[in-house]
Amino acid sequence: MLRRFCTTLFLAVQPLLAHSAPIDVPVTYVRQKQAPLATLSNLDPRPDDLGTAGAQLALLDNLTTGKFLGHNYKLNLVEVPEDGDALAAVTTALMTSQLVVLDMPAATARAVADLPAAQTALLFNASAPDADLRNADCRANLLHTIPSDAMRADAVMQFARSKRWEDLAMVMGPRPADQRFAAALENSAAKFGLKIDTKLTWDIDADMRRNAAQEVPLLTQSLGDYDLLLVADEADDFARYIPFNTWHPRPVAGSAGLMPKTWSPVVEQWGAAQLQGRFLDEHARDMQSRDYAAWAAVRSIGEAVTRTGSADAQTLRDFILSDAFELAGFKGRPLSYRSWNGQLRQPIPLVTPRAVVTQAPLPGYLHQHSEMDTLGFDQPETTCEAFQ
The missing domain is CATH 3.40.50.2300 (Response regulator)
Known part of the structure; x- marks a missing residue:
């Protein structure tokens, strides 16, 4: 080779x-x-x-x-x-x-x-x-x-839109990086015509290795019904405990479940x-x-x-x-x-721990210059002036 x-x-x-x-x-x-x-x-x-x-x-x-x-x-x-x-x-x-x-x-x-x-x-x-x-x-x-956070968020939202998962909920961590990724997900949802109806900040300090099955359902019950649960946990702290523990049996994406990765x-x-x-x-x-x-x-x-x-x-x-x-x-x-x-x-692969589910940009997201410019800040959206 x-x-x-x-x-x-x-x-x-x-x-x-x-x-x-x-x-x-x-x-x-x-x-x-x-x-x-x-x-x-x-x-x-x-x-x-x-x-x-x-x-x-x-x-x-x-x-x-x-x-x-x-x-x-x-x-x-x-x-x-x-x-x-x-x-x-x-x-x-x-x-x-x-x-x-x-x-x-x-x-x-x-x-x-x-x-x-x-x-x-x-x-x-x-x-x-x-x-x-x-x-x-x-x-x-x-x-x-x-x-950028925006590129990874757009990859998730392209997938959600392709699945017609229009009603979203979100759990976010308390750290600044978590908040930045959560903001990117929220901006991207609006960009692709989706809506994050409910969101909450993770504030559980229990030992989740023992109590995930008890704590996470109670936390996610307050989110109501939704099509997709987004998780913003950039430190990989609590996200791993959320899939299969939610109150409603729903898919999870972001920092767990379906993850947008470089x-x-x-x-x-x-x-x-x-x-x-x-x-x-x-x-x-x-x-x-x-x-x-x-x-x-x-x-x-x-x-x-x-x-x-x-x-x-x-x-x-x-x-x-x-x-x-x-x-x-x-x-x-x-x-x-x-x-x-x-x-x-x-491109941004959307992966689980065992496989690539798909790769963004997804088919159908067209652009006059490059389909990859549908991820992140396109030229009409940027506020950067240093490169002009």
């Missing part, structure tokens, strides 16, 4: 060999550690190399192509402590590399993009799904490979099984959404360097935002970036 992969890459880059020249391409991945959240279950611990593992796999992919072209890729991993100075770390990194992948909260990523030293750099947000970073608080030097181990089509296998071989675990976002960021750099023959950040940015850029992302169609807010267009 590896030999076939290398052969395919060689054939793809062969036309470029005559124009190739040695280039050094240093990339820095800056991750700010986050305090672990206390959750009801510890069955799914967060890997220590979450995100960085995806960047490292992309580095290997870039090197496979680069060795034919004389392009020398290097990846520098920088980890900032929870109480560390991320701005200082990025400022130092920019002295040696103008290509930086950010794994940090939205506010910090925005502050990084505003650094004087970052104005000529190319930055990738690989972890923050916040809507504001794609709208009023967007930055021209900051692109996004992690899907990436999932159950994605197998379009060559995804090969990507999954290579990741497993390298890191002895399954690839997760943040790994995929980091992989896409580093691979975007590699694809742009291959096509332009340059490692200049502004040259790469211009090409990446152009119609000529395409990234083979193992999702069934080429990925590209939105020129109005820097978001990577990509």
Whole structure:
């Protein structure tokens, strides 16, 4: 399989060999550690190399192509402590590399993009799904490979609309990330002509490992009747206890049941099984959404360097935002970036723990430019002005 992969890459880059020249391409991945959240279950611990593992796999992919072209890729991993100075770390990194992948909260990523030293750099947000970073608080030097909350919410609502599940209810967590995803679901419901009639905030502090069958029915009884129950629990705290425990026998979607994911181990089509296998071989675990976002960021750099023959950040940015850029992302169609807010267009798999149910955009959701622009903020909807 590896030999076939290398052969395919060689054939793809062969036309470029005559124009190739040695280039050094240093990339820095800056991750700010986050305090672990206390959750009801510890069955799914967060890997220590979450995100960085995806960047490292992309580095290997870039090197496979680069060795034919004389392009020398290097990846520098920088980890900032929870109480560390991320701005200082990025400022130092920019002295040696103008290509930086950010794994940090939205506010910090925005502050990084505003650094004087970052104005000529190319930055990738690989972890923050916040809507504001794609709208009023967007930055021209900051692109996004992690899907926005709005993209994932729209995937759920396209599916709900296709099933004619028009009456919705929602349970949301108390954390800010839960509230942001809940707001995205509510906005998306209105966008697709659906309505969230009732909603409530999770406030049960019992041991759900023992009491889910008693507590959840009582909680969801107050929601009345509905077609689909939405759950907004970004920390994966309580959502796992809701399916099959609701008062009414209804489907669940969002953070449990049918889940909109950037990436999932159950994605197998379009060559995804090969990507999954290579990741497993390298890191002895399954690839997760943040790994995929980091992989896409580093691979975007590699694809742009291959096509332009340059490692200049502004040259790469211009090409990446152009119609000529395409990234083979193992999702069934080429990925590209939105020129109005820097978001990577990509399909969103809707999955259960054991299978892909479908992938958004669903059939029938048409768009004059790309069906993938039916997910998230389309150009007429955006309030981002930095890219104009």
